[in-house]
Amino acid sequence: MTNATPAAAARAGSKEWTALGILCLPLMVVSMDVSVLFFAAPAIAADLQPTATQQLWIFDVYGFILAGLLLTMGAIGDRIGRRRLLMIGSVGFALSSLLAAFAQTADTLIVARGILGIAGSTLMPSTLALVRTMFQDAAQRTKAMAIWSAVMAGGVTLGPIVGGLLLDSFSWGSVFLINIPAMALLLIIAPFLLPESRSAVRSRIDIASSILALAAILPVTYGVKTLAEDGWAMTPAISLAAGLLAGAVMIRRQLNLPNPLLDIRALMDRRTGGSILVNLIATFTLMASALINTQFLQSVLGYSAFAASLWSVLPSVVVGAAAPMAAKLSLTHGRPRVMAGGFALSAIGFGILTQVRLEGFSPLAVMLVGAGLVAAGIVSVMTLVADYVVGVAPADRAGAVGGLLETSSELGGAFGIALLGCVLAAFYRHAVSPLLPAKLAPAAARAAEQTIAGASTAARQLPADTAAQVMHASRDAFMTAMHATCLVSGVLLLLTAAATIVLLRERQPAAGLAA
Numbered sequence: 001m002t003n004a005t006p007a008a009a010a011r012a013g014s015k016e017w018t019a020l021g022i023l024c025l026p027l028m029v030v031s032m033d034v035s036v037l038f039f040a041a042p043a044i045a046a047d048l049q050p051t052a053t054q055q056l057w058i059f060d061v062y063g064f065i066l067a068g069l070l071l072t073m074g075a076i077g078d079r080i081g082r083r084r085l086l087m088i089g090s091v092g093f094a095l096s097s098l099l100a101a102f103a104q105t106a107d108t109l110i111v112a113r114g115i116l117g118i119a120g121s122t123l124m125p126s127t128l129a130l131v132r133t134m135f136q137d138a139a140q141r142t143k144a145m146a147i148w149s150a151v152m153a154g155g156v157t158l159g160p161i162v163g164g165l166l167l168d169s170f171s172w173g174s175v176f177l178i179n180i181p182a183m184a185l186l187l188i189i190a191p192f193l194l195p196e197s198r199s200a201v202r203s204r205i206d207i208a209s210s211i212l213a214l215a216a217i218l219p220v221t222y223g224v225k226t227l228a229e230d231g232w233a234m235t236p237a238i239s240l241a242a243g244l245l246a247g248a249v250m251i252r253r254q255l256n257l258p259n260p261l262l263d264i265r266a267l268m269d270r271r272t273g274g275s276i277l278v279n280l281i282a283t284f285t286l287m288a289s290a291l292i293n294t295q296f297l298q299s300v301l302g303y304s305a306f307a308a309s310l311w312s313v314l315p316s317v318v319v320g321a322a323a324p325m326a327a328k329l330s331l332t333h334g335r336p337r338v339m340a341g342g343f344a345l346s347a348i349g350f351g352i353l354t355q356v357r358l359e360g361f362s363p364l365a366v367m368l369v370g371a372g373l374v375a376a377g378i379v380s381v382m383t384l385v386a387d388y389v390v391g392v393a394p395a396d397r398a399g400a401v402g403g404l405l406e407t408s409s410e411l412g413g414a415f416g417i418a419l420l421g422c423v424l425a426a427f428y429r430h431a432v433s434p435l436l437p438a439k440l441a442p443a444a445a446r447a448a449e450q451t452i453a454g455a456s457t458a459a460r461q462l463p464a465d466t467a468a469q470v471m472h473a474s475r476d477a478f479m480t481a482m483h484a485t486c487l488v489s490g491v492l493l494l495l496t497a498a499a500t501i502v503l504l505r506e507r508q509p510a511a512g513l514a515a
Contacts, residue, residue, distance in 0.1 A: 012144075016134045019193045020144055023130055024151045025186045026090060026123040029179050031155025033062060033116060036163040036175045042298065043172040045453045050106035052425060052450040057110050059291075060221070060418050065117030066124075067411035068217040071261050072210040074125035074403025078199040082126045082133070087190055089122025094183040101173035112176075124410075125403035133197040142327070142387055149323055149383045153375075154316070164309020209261035212250035217411070219243030224419060262404065272389065274503030276408045278339060279385040281496045283412035285346065285489045286378040288420035289353075292482055293371050296356070299452040300475050301364060311364065315372035319379050326380035327387070335384050336504040342380035343497035349373030350490035354483045358475065370486075377493075382409070420485055425451065427481035435473035437466055444470070452478045 037044070037059060044050065050058060077085040096119055100112035131148055135141040166174040223240025227233070254260035267273040297308035322342075330338045352370035356363045389405050429449050436445055444462060448455035448470050455474035459467035 011137045012135050012140050015193070019134060019195065020131065020147060022186065022189055022193050023127045024147075025182050026086065026093075027127045027148065027151050028155040028158070029093070029182045030066075030120045030123050031152045032159035032162060033120065033179065036159035040163055040167060040172040040175055041295070042453050042456060043167060044106075044109070045451075046457055047172065048103070048106045048109060049457075052454070054106040054110065055451065055453075056418060056421055056425075058106065058113060059421075061110050062113040062117045062120070063410050063413055063417070064217055064221050065114050065214075066121045067407050068214040069118060069121035069210070070125055070403040070407040070410065071213060072205070072403070073121045074129065074406075075205050075261055077122070077126045077129055079205060081196045081198045082129045083190060083194045083196045085122050086126040086130075086194070087187060089119050089126070090183040090186050090190075092119030093123065094180045095119075097176040097179040097183075101176040103173075124406045128406065130194065130197065134195065145387050146323055146327065146383065149379070149386050153319060153323075153379050153382070158313075161309040161313050164304075164307075164312075168304065204259070206253075206257060206259075206261050209250060209253055209257070212246050212253065213261070216243050216247035216250055219246070221415075221418065224415075224422075271504050274500070275385045275389055276404065277503070278343075278496060278500050279382060279389075279405065280408040280412035281492070282343075282378045282381045282385075283409045284416035284420075285350075285493055286375065286382075286416070287413035288416040288485070288489060289350070289371060289374045291417050291421060292353075292424065292485060293367060295452065295478070296367060296482060297364075299456060300358070300478055311368065312371075314368050315375050318372040318376045322376040322380045323383040326383055330384055335388065336501055339381045339384055339504065340497040340500045342377040342384075343493045343500060344377070345380075346374045346377030347490040347493040347497070349375075349377065350486045350493065353486040354490070356479070356482070358479060420489060423488055424481045424485045427484045428452065428477050431480040432473055432477035435476060437469045437473075440466065440470065448474055 041055065041059075044058065045055065073085065073089075093116065096112055096115040100109060100116060103109035103112055128148065131144050132141070135144045162178060163175045166178065219239040220243030223236040223238075223243060227236045227240065250262075251264055254262050254264045267276065294308065294312060297303050297311055301308075303311065326338050326342060329341075349370045349372070352366060352373065356366045356370070360366070386405060428451070432449055432455070436448055440448070440462075444458040447458035452474045455470055459470045462470060
């Protein structure tokens with residue numbers, strides 16, 4: 001299949017809509033894998049006994065490598081064919097899921113999650129590019145993008161639920177094994193229903209730019225995480241500086257290439273670059289909220305993984321109505337105002353989360369209301385960004401543009417978990433130390449000071465009275481950390497709401513009236 005030109009654009013038929021359903025399989029699996037480990041954290045902590053840094057890397061490495069390679073894989077898909085790349089990635093995703101499921105050490109699991117990130121980076125831009133090329137009609141493409149966005153958000157929501165259901169009966173490795181049947185089904189059906197598409201422009205893929213992208217993202221990630229957790233040290237500071245230097249070199253290289261991996265000049269457009277920026281901030285806060293809420297349900301309120309997963313699905317009822325409502329409101333009020341309103345709604349949600357009290361009015365109900373508002377506002381923003389960015393993308397660059405959009409989403413989500421996770425951990429450690437029993441054994445104290453999951457693991461080895469004191473201290477400290485992190489997130493979103501009005505304002509017509 002060759003890419004249609006605007007003049008030859010036709011309305012999609014039943015085959016294209018069925019193909020969209022097939023594309024939802026890898027999209028759902030990849031988005032689920034971002035959040036499926038949330039409820040598995042206590043089981044992994046008990047089995048593999050990771051340090052606090054290893055635990056964060058188990059969560060983060062998937063998203064960071066995914067983000068680092070999305071641009072490259074999008075460009076590769078444009079060149080060799082999006083369906084072909086999708087099928088290659090599906091094989092890799094299934095095999096790396098098998099490795100992760102049977103990991104015996106924390107380091108092995110981190111490596112397996114990293115390989116999953118490599119495989120996942122082939123799937124997401126391929127699905128988005130295929131949607132762009134299959135649906136040439138603008139109205140149909142908007143509908144298809146709404147479905148695509150709903151599946152993406154649904155995957156992140158379903159990840160903890162699927163994880164909770166599996167963990168209720170099986171070991172934590174089962175959250176990876178569930179990926180394999182979905183990938184196998186895709187490999188069987190895709191050749192018959194998914195059309196092949198590739199760019200008519202056979203430009204060379206710049207390997208140096210791909211290496212520079214990874215050389216920028218990974219050292220910056222390590223430096224920021226380590227400095228946030230442990231304070232000033234020479235090694236992470238050098239890593240951070242090296243990553244920033246690699247990023248600067250990459251940007252300079254893109255400006256001098258005829259066919260760059262990342263079109264810097266396109267990003268200089270206020271509305272295009274601004275859309276990518278607000279999308280990054282949206283996913284930054286959304287994933288951090290999900291991490292906080294799942295820990296609150298399981299480690300503070302004491303729900304089992306299964307019960308916690310069921311409670312976590314309730315906010316998605318609000319989210320389900322958010323995307324279509326945002327699209328409708330944008331027609332009458334303009335995209336920038338609706339996006340700013342989405343950010344403000346999420347900030348209100350974070351404000352409600354700061355009012356959760358263990359001895360107050362139904363902490364579970366207050367948490368669910370706050371989480372629902374956070375998710376509804378953020379998903380509204382992300383839906384409008386995706387519709388705009390994909391709509392203006394040329395068909396020949398659909399994979400690269402899809403990779404750029406997903407890079408901002410994945411990098412935002414991964415940095416949200418890392419940076420706001422570090423904020424959460426720092427406030428927790430500061431609050432928990434004075435609350436722990438004075439005669440607590442050093443090993444148990446170190447474990448309890450790392451994370452609330454570590455405190456729970458340590459408490460199992462202690463006498464009943466001491467264990468109760470440790471858990472009471474860790475829960476109180478977590479609530480302090482949760483409130484502080486939600487306050488930081490809410491302030492960030494309010495600032496972003498104001499910036500959205502400025503960055504994404506519509507161009508004014510010649511008469512000088514607002515468009």
